[in-house]
Amino acid sequence: MRVLFLHPNFPAQYRHVATVLGHDPKNQVVFGTKNERPEWKIPGVKKALFNPSRDPHPGTHHYVRPLESAVLYGQAVFRMADQLKEQGFVPDVICGHSGWGPTLFVKDAFPGVPLLCYFEWFYHAYGSDANFDPSDPLSIDDVARIRIKNAPILVDLYSCDWGLSPTYWQRSQFPPEFQSKISVMHDGVDTDYFKPNPGTKLVLPNLDLSHVDELVTYVARGMEPYRGFPEFIESVAYIQERRPNCHVVVVGSDRVCYGKSLPDGKSYKEHMLEKVPLDLSRVHFVGALPYGQYLKVIQASQAHIYLTRPFVLSWSMIESLSTGCLVIGSDTQPVREVIEHGKNGLLADFFSPKEIADRVDEVMDHPDRMAELRKNARETVLERYALKDLVFRHIQLIEDVANGVLSSHEFKVS
Template sequence: MRVLFLHSNFPAQYRHIAIALAQDPRNQVVFGTKNQDVNIPGIHKAIFEPNREPHPTTHHYVRSLESAVLHGQAVFKLCDQLRQKGFVPDVICGHSGWGPTLYIKDAFPDKPLLCYFEWFYHARGSDSDFDPNDPLTVDDLARIRTKNAPILLDLYTCDRGLSPTHWQKAQFPPEFHNKISVLHDGVDTEYFKPKPGAKLVLPNLDLSGVDEIVTYVGRGMEPYRGFPQFIESIAYIQERRPNCHVVIVGSDRVCYGKSLPNGVTYKDYMLKKVPLDLSRVHFTGSLPYGQYLQVIQASSVHVYLTRPFVLSWSMIEALSTGCLVLGSDTAPVREVIEDGKNGLLVDFFSPQKIAERVDEVFNHPTRMAELRENARKTALERYALANLLPQHLKLIADVASKGSKPSMPYIQ
């Protein structure tokens, strides 16, 4: 089987699937991407690059659409190059939203397209209007609606789609739900597993003598993932727990949502706003997987906060290690965590309640041990890569075998 993957940031959600397919000598795997830095044996990387950025004078409602068109155009040219070299895929798997999949049905009209549908934008009822202190303008309403244009084109043209969670699928228009399967990417539960008695020792951080460690992980430090609320909660935690240390993993940047003006980061802004004992707060920056694993294995309580938005892999990975996860009481988290059963839930907007629930974890170690066991069970039963990877491979093979024709929706 010949498989073409499309994602600007290689290998992204397709890492395990592409590797598994490439390990079978009967398959040929080509990955169209902009990422020139990473290589994986057996996977042929084909680089595409838009010929320009969106024009500065483009109306800001459609600037993201122009960017998607430019990406789609670059992939269309890439597909022509691949065809000239003798590669015609049996199936195409691509991430929808940024544009690489836009013109696949023009490049390969009779080849089936399986789209990864991660998010559909709404001005009301999910992430955009979640924070009452950040109200939307009329301009925002129109811009957010327009942002779905490339996704709607993919919903129309794709043969099949998938979303990683039921919450994320529910964001898409109901008339397209019969095309979309719910199938999580999967977590390597053999890698992310508990390590009883784990101590945290990193190259520049030794907390081996600390018994109370609160952890927070994010790609960036931003309101979408509750970073301001978490920083405010640390002040209350430090009042209650004089021996507690906090470890924050992530880059000092914004990955989702708005940045602060004048280049100020949320880290700098919040540390100036909230007085903390910084000798007990440790910013590690982004970490390699091995060191990140050490952080969550040694964690006493892992705080995961998110707006009603895309669910992070890190929360499932934390559950898989048997972490006590304290998550925000928001829809994507509630799909996975039941309060008091396999984790704890807390009001996203209440730093004081976050601190109270952290205190609860330390004050009731016996009861929390059961929650940790159930957290691990949740990961094993619902999100284990060993179980989900074969389902992904079956779905791809099923889509490839049926070709570019309507077929019954895949049911997990």
């Protein structure tokens, strides 16, 4: 099978499935990407680079700028496709992430070749992430801009042969008339790698917490309101007041990945540490970590706090559950799809730092009761999100799309 993957960032969501396909010499796998990342290589997978000819014009209306960017990406992929055809490569199936634009014109570049789109998110002004925080109301500009942001995704929904979304919550955001052509299948978590290590203590190259008996952790790509960073910091103040021996480790970059930056130029970390007095000798900001060190953090954690607006669910939450971590999650739709309160984790009001701290007390004060939840957390991932099962279901879906065998391919949640 000849497969073309498309994503601006290599290898992104396609890392595992591209690895398995590339391992089979009967397959020919090409990954079209904007960012070469020479340090990332997958045996049997050839990279093909596409580069937009320019950035969106500064004079373009700001509602339309993301669409212009997507068109430029799609145009660059069209040129890349011509080069691939000159080299004798025509795929049997194309798998591409919808939104940035690489998939916009591939049905024209490769007529008759089936397209399987990865649909991660459909934007709404109301009812999900954008208007979730009552203290951050939307402007008329916000509402109009969010509607237009879906333009390239709507083109893909119309033109793709089939779609894929990682969770039922995420699929539910797409227009109902298109949901019947979107399968639900998570990317999967390597449960052999993300596994429990009972009794482990946290020791990193620049941080030794081997003496600590109470460890709370937080992981996110950035420190931002979308992932509840302000509420988390406020909860730490309660935790420190109640638990004088508790340490907190924060994994992530001091940046905004989703949502708005502060108008004064400060980061949310700077803003919150000025606003909330903490004992910083017991709060450890370790930055973004390589996988091996990140794994040690969540394996050593007694209570892992994961907060999110009603938005895309983070891989890190399911990876944490896979290690048998006791996750205290926000009581929001994407989290509730995975965590059942009191069964495989605990839930708390996103906007209540005090309730989040109460959950930490519950975890620390009742270790025997929590043991069953930790066991169930691991079982949840083994049953529903294990990579060793899902990667082959994903490949079967790709083969079915390539062969024109289209069906629901649902990944049922028990």
